[in-house]
Amino acid sequence: MLTNFLIGAIALGVVLLYGCLGETLMEKAGQLNLGIPGIMCMGTAGGCFGAAQYMNGLAAAEDAAWLPLILISICFSILFSVLTGLIYAFLTVTLRCNQNITGLAITTFGTGLSQFIMDPVYVPRDRFGAASALFAKGFVNDPDANGVLRIFFSHGVFVYLAIALAVLFAYVLKRTRLGLHLSAVGESPAVADAVGINVTAYKYGAILIGSAVAGFGGLFYTMDYLKGSWENASTIEAFGWLAIALVIFTLWRPNLSIFGSILFGALLIAAFVLGGSSSQKELLKLLPYVITVLVLVFTSIRNKKENQPPAHLGLNYFREER
Amino acid sequence: MAKEVLIEFQNISKTFGSIVANDKVCMDVMRGEILSVLGENGCGKTTLMNMLAGIYYPDGGRILIHGKEVTIHSPKDAFDQKIGMIHQHFKLIPVFTATENVVLGVKNGSRYNLKNAKKTIGEMCERYGFHIDPDKKIYEMSVSEKQTVEIIKVLYRGADILILDEPTAVLTPQEIEKLFAVLRAMRDDGKSIIIITHKLNEVMEISDRVSVLRKGHHIATIETKDTNVQELTEMMVGKKITLNIDREQVKDPADRLVINDLNCTNADGVKTLDHVSFVARSGEILGIAGIAGSGQKELLEAIAGLQKLDSGEIIFHRPKKDLPVSFFHKTFKQVTDLAAEGKFHYEDGTPVDLTGKSKKEIRSLVNDGKILFNEDEIMNLRDKTPLQIRELGVRLSFVPEDRLGMGLVGNMDIIDNMMLRSYRKGKSILVNRKRPESLADQVVKGLEVVTPDLHTPVRKLSGGNVQKVLVGREISSAPKVLMAAYPVRGLDINSSYLIYNLLSKQKEDGAAVIFVGEDLDVLLGLCDRILVLNAGRVTGIVDARSVTKEEIGFMMTKTGA
Numbered sequence: 001m002l003t004n005f006l007i008g009a010i011a012l013g014v015v016l017l018y019g020c021l022g023e024t025l026m027e028k029a030g031q032l033n034l035g036i037p038g039i040m041c042m043g044t045a046g047g048c049f050g051a052a053q054y055m056n057g058l059a060a061a062e063d064a065a066w067l068p069l070i071l072i073s074i075c076f077s078i079l080f081s082v083l084t085g086l087i088y089a090f091l092t093v094t095l096r097c098n099q100n101i102t103g104l105a106i107t108t109f110g111t112g113l114s115q116f117i118m119d120p121v122y123v124p125r126d127r128f129g130a131a132s133a134l135f136a137k138g139f140v141n142d143p144d145a146n147g148v149l150r151i152f153f154s155h156g157v158f159v160y161l162a163i164a165l166a167v168l169f170a171y172v173l174k175r176t177r178l179g180l181h182l183s184a185v186g187e188s189p190a191v192a193d194a195v196g197i198n199v200t201a202y203k204y205g206a207i208l209i210g211s212a213v214a215g216f217g218g219l220f221y222t223m224d225y226l227k228g229s230w231e232n233a234s235t236i237e238a239f240g241w242l243a244i245a246l247v248i249f250t251l252w253r254p255n256l257s258i259f260g261s262i263l264f265g266a267l268l269i270a271a272f273v274l275g276g277s278s279s280q281k282e283l284l285k286l287l288p289y290v291i292t293v294l295v296l297v298f299t300s301i302r303n304k305k306e307n308q309p310p311a312h313l314g315l316n317y318f319r320e321e322r
Numbered sequence: 323m324a325k326e327v328l329i330e331f332q333n334i335s336k337t338f339g340s341i342v343a344n345d346k347v348c349m350d351v352m353r354g355e356i357l358s359v360l361g362e363n364g365c366g367k368t369t370l371m372n373m374l375a376g377i378y379y380p381d382g383g384r385i386l387i388h389g390k391e392v393t394i395h396s397p398k399d400a401f402d403q404k405i406g407m408i409h410q411h412f413k414l415i416p417v418f419t420a421t422e423n424v425v426l427g428v429k430n431g432s433r434y435n436l437k438n439a440k441k442t443i444g445e446m447c448e449r450y451g452f453h454i455d456p457d458k459k460i461y462e463m464s465v466s467e468k469q470t471v472e473i474i475k476v477l478y479r480g481a482d483i484l485i486l487d488e489p490t491a492v493l494t495p496q497e498i499e500k501l502f503a504v505l506r507a508m509r510d511d512g513k514s515i516i517i518i519t520h521k522l523n524e525v526m527e528i529s530d531r532v533s534v535l536r537k538g539h540h541i542a543t544i545e546t547k548d549t550n551v552q553e554l555t556e557m558m559v560g561k562k563i564t565l566n567i568d569r570e571q572v573k574d575p576a577d578r579l580v581i582n583d584l585n586c587t588n589a590d591g592v593k594t595l596d597h598v599s600f601v602a603r604s605g606e607i608l609g610i611a612g613i614a615g616s617g618q619k620e621l622l623e624a625i626a627g628l629q630k631l632d633s634g635e636i637i638f639h640r641p642k643k644d645l646p647v648s649f650f651h652k653t654f655k656q657v658t659d660l661a662a663e664g665k666f667h668y669e670d671g672t673p674v675d676l677t678g679k680s681k682k683e684i685r686s687l688v689n690d691g692k693i694l695f696n697e698d699e700i701m702n703l704r705d706k707t708p709l710q711i712r713e714l715g716v717r718l719s720f721v722p723e724d725r726l727g728m729g730l731v732g733n734m735d736i737i738d739n740m741m742l743r744s745y746r747k748g749k750s751i752l753v754n755r756k757r758p759e760s761l762a763d764q765v766v767k768g769l770e771v772v773t774p775d776l777h778t779p780v781r782k783l784s785g786g787n788v789q790k791v792l793v794g795r796e797i798s799s800a801p802k803v804l805m806a807a808y809p810v811r812g813l814d815i816n817s818s819y820l821i822y823n824l825l826s827k828q829k830e831d832g833a834a835v836i837f838v839g840e841d842l843d844v845l846l847g848l849c850d851r852i853l854v855l856n857a858g859r860v861t862g863i864v865d866a867r868s869v870t871k872e873e874i875g876f877m878m879t880k881t882g883a
Contacts, residue, residue, distance in 0.1 A: 177425075177434040184415055184426055191413045195427030196398035305417050305461050 013265025019243025022214030034103025037240025038110020043215015046080025085211025132228030186310030406476030609849030732781030
């Protein structure tokens with residue numbers, strides 16, 4: 001029971017973790033991207049599209065191999081999310097449109113388009129079950145194995161990828177020149193510009209890489225967690241919003257976001273485990289948001305400057321000419 | 323020391339739209355010298371140096387370094403030529419440490435290693451006599467420390483030519499001494515240092531040579547030891563001017579504003595005002611000195627009713643003695659109550675007794691101005707709204723760093739900006755522009771505001787003119803207490819002295835003037851008493867006629883009670 005609860009919490013947490021990592025990267029560069037839900041939907045659609053193409057090219061579902069399936073899926077997912085992210089980057093960084101409005105537009109666009117792409121006409125679903133089994137394949141697949149082993153080693157590859165990415169991001173942000181420059185761009189693009197950092201390049205880079213990472217969240221949710229069944233884009237959209245909240249909750253720190261996302265995942269899954277009437281479940285589902293609001297309140301009391309959002313978050317940069 | 327020409331400017335021109343910032347400027351900089359670039363605000367001295375630092379690109383002319391023509395398109399190009407500029411507004415990231423700011427953007431091929439960087443910084447500090455904690459975050463630093471970080475940042479990039487834009491503007495006399503010592507050490511090390519400034523005494527003290535710019539033209543470059551303040555001023559302004567502030571003796575001072583134990587905490591939980599108490603008297607100018615951000619803004623805003631206080635009293639002695647009572651500020655009931663308490667007298671000195679008089683009789687007595695106050699009215703301004711405080715004649719004119727930040731609306735013209743203070747006065751629901759128009763006219767004529775006409779949006783005026791409008795509007799209402807914070811920020815010499823003399827005039831007219839200034843020389847020359855603020859605490863209230871700059875500087879920085 002507890003084992004299953006924790007496994008579920010980690011799995012749901014990873015969906016959020018991907019979104020959160022992507023958004024953290026962008027916010028570090030000063031870009032508040034409210035298009036994350038849309039980008040996550042597009043990443044899902046891309047990954048599923050790629051998986052479907054691969055599976056349909058095979059003579060029989062049993063011929064599917066793990067590595068090519070995952071690679072093709074990842075490539076298509078990245079392609080779709082990066083293209084969506086590119087629209088956001090072009091509008092906000094190059095054309096300097098309002099980031100909030102652009103982000104919301106991207107979310108509407110992404111959820112709608114992904115729903116269209118996931119139409120059975122474009123993504124035939126009949127072999128998804130087999131593909132999803134490969135996605136979910138972990139090191140320990142025996143349901144009767146030791147609980148601790150199952151908690152840590154029964155997950156599909158995307159769970160480990162997420163944690164590896166979080167560790168990598170934390171290292172890059174904290175310990176490398178690249179990370180220092182990226183933070184400088186988010187804190188004060190004018191200063192960064194003056195010392196010769198290419199602000200536009202950093203912003204584009206952060207948005208595109210962040211989009212690719214965020215897209216994996218939805219792909220993992222559909223192919224692994226939901227065992228290959230696409231219900232509708234709105235669930236993934238909801239996860240996208242939570243991921244943005246999680247960025248604030250974890251104070252823009254990728255290492256904290258590993259734990260934050262699992263906590264959020266646990267809160268989400270608690271609604272199903274604890275049971276109760278459907279209205280009580282809805283109430284429980286609110287918990288992550290309540291916690292985010294509390295965190296916002298606490299950080300706004302401003303005890304430490306380091307825990308504040310990047311100073312130039314959400315503001316576009318104009319190089320001034322007198 | 324061998325004098326070797328390092329940089330040559332040849333016929334450098336730069337225009338911004340229709341404004342000519344630099345017109346065929348020719349000058350040179352030697353190796354191992356301190357050169358002052360002197361000129362009034364808007365004379366093009368910063369523009370010229372920005373072209374050397376890669377912020378702007380010249381429209382015409384050539385820059386030669388070591389006799390070779392160079393093109394400097396960006397700050398990076400400037401660094402490649404070993405030129406580094408320290409701007410007036412520091413370009414530092416507050417949440418980063420000193421070291422992180424120093425290494426930011428440096429790509430020297432080596433691995434990212436903050437330890438090595440710290441070591442290099444330590445060596446530089448030793449060499450030139452700086453003191454800095456490399457792990458301190460910028461937001462915890464004083465202005466002087468931030469400036470040090472900026473200088474190290476430039477040196478770390480290997481600069482041999484340092485440009486400092488108004489480096490002393492925000493420093494205390496002691497900090498200026500330290501800075502000058504560092505600059506001299508760097509000069510003796512063979513570096514060329516260019517200081518952009520408009521402070522003459524500093525030019526005389528630190529520089530080897532001085533270049534004077536006026537209205538975009540290069541006037542002269544001379545050895546500092548061959549010139550004097552008077553000559554430099556004339557070159558700077560272009561005509562003989564006398565720089566005198568008319569400071570009269572204080573005439574019949576009366577307590578106007580009694581400040582008692584003010585305490586204020588900001589959103590970060592830092593005490594911005596810490597047990598502040600003082601008295602501002604009529605007919606005198608009380609100067610407030612202190613490092614920027616020591617609580618000056620909070621104090622003035624508290625008096626104006628704009629700042630929430632933790633505790634304390636602001637007692638205003640409204641000048642009423644021997645002035646007639648009116649129904650403008652008092653209701654009928656208040657008048658009869660006060661009369662019963664014996665607060666009024668008739669013109670001949672006999673006390674007023676209203677008992678037995680009819681309402682009509684009382685009204686006519688008051689309206690005819692027959693009833694006079696015995697003494698000044700005493701009230702606590704903390705009970706009043708900002709609007710009421712203004713109506714009582716307590717006026718604040720605050721000139722923030724961005725001049726349009728407080729008090730004026732950039733897109734509105736002078737008339738409408740005048741009206742911002744009086745639009746509630748009209749009886750009709752429609753606004754009446756007649757009076758603001760004549761007021762605007764007075765201000766423009768009286769303060770020599772340069773504007774095409776009264777209907778030009780304020781944001782199109784130059785900074786100095788915007789300030790004149792702001793100060794003029796506050797002075798026009800004949801205030802009882804006039805608070806002016808940084809009223810000459812960014813003004814040229816003539817306009818500055820115009821404003822100083824306006825403040826002096828207010829004082830002679832019996833207003834209590836509170837003047838927050840940055841330039842200690844001016845504070846000493848203009849004020850009657852000077853209050854020194856240090857981290858929200860009053861560290862001294864001294865007589866401006868006898869105190870020295872060093873004493874004030876000491877009070878500005880001393881720690882402990």
